[in-house]
Amino acid sequence: MNIQELSSNDFYSVSQSRRIITHEHPRRFAVIDPGGNCGVYGLSWRSNKIEPVIKVAAERFLWVGVDQGLAAVDLKTGEVRLSLSLNSNLLQLLVEDDLVVALNETEAIFFNANLSIRFIKGLPDVPDSLSLNNHQATIRLIDGQHIVFNVDSGSSLSRAA
Numbered sequence: 001m002n003i004q005e006l007s008s009n010d011f012y013s014v015s016q017s018r019r020i021i022t023h024e025h026p027r028r029f030a031v032i033d034p035g036g037n038c039g040v041y042g043l044s045w046r047s048n049k050i051e052p053v054i055k056v057a058a059e060r061f062l063w064v065g066v067d068q069g070l071a072a073v074d075l076k077t078g079e080v081r082l083s084l085s086l087n088s089n090l091l092q093l094l095v096e097d098d099l100v101v102a103l104n105e106t107e108a109i110f111f112n113a114n115l116s117i118r119f120i121k122g123l124p125d126v127p128d129s130l131s132l133n134n135h136q137a138t139i140r141l142i143d144g145q146h147i148v149f150n151v152d153s154g155s156s157l158s159r160a161a
Contacts, residue, residue, distance in 0.1 A: 001032070001033075001034055001035065001054060001056075001062075002032070002033040002035070003030050003031070003032050003033075003052065003054065004030060004031055004033070005028065005029065005030045006029040006030055006031060006042075007029065008026070008029055008044075010029070010031075011026075011029035011030075011031075011042050011044055014031060014040065014041075014042035017080075018039065018040065018041050018042055018080075019041070019042040019043070019044070020041045020042065020043065020064060020069075020071035020073065020080055020083060021043045021044065021045065021052075021064060021065075021066055021067075021069035021070075021071050021083075022042075022043075022044045022069070023044050023045050023046045023067055023068075023069070025046055026044035026045055026046055027045070027046050027047070027048055028044065028045055028046075028047070028048065029042070029043070029044045030042070030043045030044075030052065031043070032052075032054065032062070032064060034062050034073065034075055036075065037078065038073065038075060038078035039078060041064070041071075041073060041080075043064065043066060043069075045066045045067040045069070046067055047067060050066065050067070050089075051066070052064055052065065052066040053065045053066065053090065053092070053093045055093050055094075055095045055100070056075070056095070057072075057095045057100050057113070058097075058098070058113055059075075060074065060075055060076060061073065061074060061075065061081065061100075061115065062075055063093055063095065063100060065086075065090040065093050065102060066090065067089055067090065068085055068086045068087070068088065068089055068090065068104075069083075069084070069085060069086065069090075070082070070083075070084045070085075070086055070090060070093075070102050070109075071083045071084070072100075072115055081115050082115050086102070086104045086109075087104065087105075087106050087107060088104045088105035088106045088107075089104055089105050090102060090103070090104050091103050091104055091105060091127060092127075092129065092130050094130055094131075094132060096132050097113075098112065098113035099111070099112070099113070099118070099132070099151055100113075101130060101132070101137065101151075103127055103130045103139070105126050105127070106122065106123055106126075107120055107121060107122050107123055108120070108121045108123065108127070108130065108137070108139060108149075110137070110151060110154070118151075118154070119154035121139075121147075121149060121154065123139065123141065123147070124141070124145075124147075125141040125142060125143050125145065126141065126142045127139050127140065127141055127142070128140045128141060128142045132151065135150060135151050135152055136148055136149065136150060136151065136157060137149045137151050145159060145160065146158075146159070146160050147159050
């Protein structure tokens with residue numbers, strides 16, 4: 001997996017259909033080359049301080065997130081299978097078995113292996129971290145609270161300070 005920063009001119013020379021995450025007022029530009037026969041995919045984002053998050057799920061999907069953008073590319077076909085604008089900035093992208101979780105400042109979005117949304121959980125405060133263990137997701141908030149969800153059903157298991 002190779003990511004390479006570009007100039008804005010080089011970014012705009014990438015075919016528009018291969019620009020998987022774009023921002024209206026970008027400051028940074030890059031291409032990702034997942035290898036194989038997929039070709040390259042372009043990204044643009046606004047922050048000078050953050051880097052794109054790149055994960056591979058089930059050896060089939062390349063997940064990419066930066067700023068308020070999230071995308072998934074099928075590594076077998078090269079097809080962009082998901083492109084989603086988030087409500088707030090992406091903080092963490094976690095991949096485990098048949099589950100992908102995108103944690104942003106206001107919610108956690110749980111995806112199935114086939115890229116469908118399993119469920120979305122709104123958060124009462126800004127999250128600090130997300131962890132998965134034994135079919136449970138634990139989200140620690142910046143105020144010290146912990147929220148625990150069952151990752152299969154989405155039901156809340158507990159909320160503690």
